[in-house]
Amino acid sequence: KEIEKYTSMLYQNKIDVKTILVAHLEFLNHQRNLISTHIDLIEQELKKETHSK
Structure with missing residues (x-):
């Protein structure tokens, strides 16, 4: 839409x-x-999962 404008x-x-x-x-x-930001959050969650197992 912006591109058309x-x-x-x-x-x-x-x-x-x-x-x-x-x-x-x-x-x-x-x-x-x-x-x-999303990548960082996902990496943090994956690290938590890895450490908790």
Whole structure:
């Protein structure tokens, strides 16, 4: 949905490519942080399970 909005804005010359790329980069960095947090939590749980057996 956001991509469609950015694309139409780009065609209307209301936004430049760099702005779009920066927005995507921020989004991807946020996703990476979430994934890293999830990985850490899963690893911690697995370590607990391993030690408790």
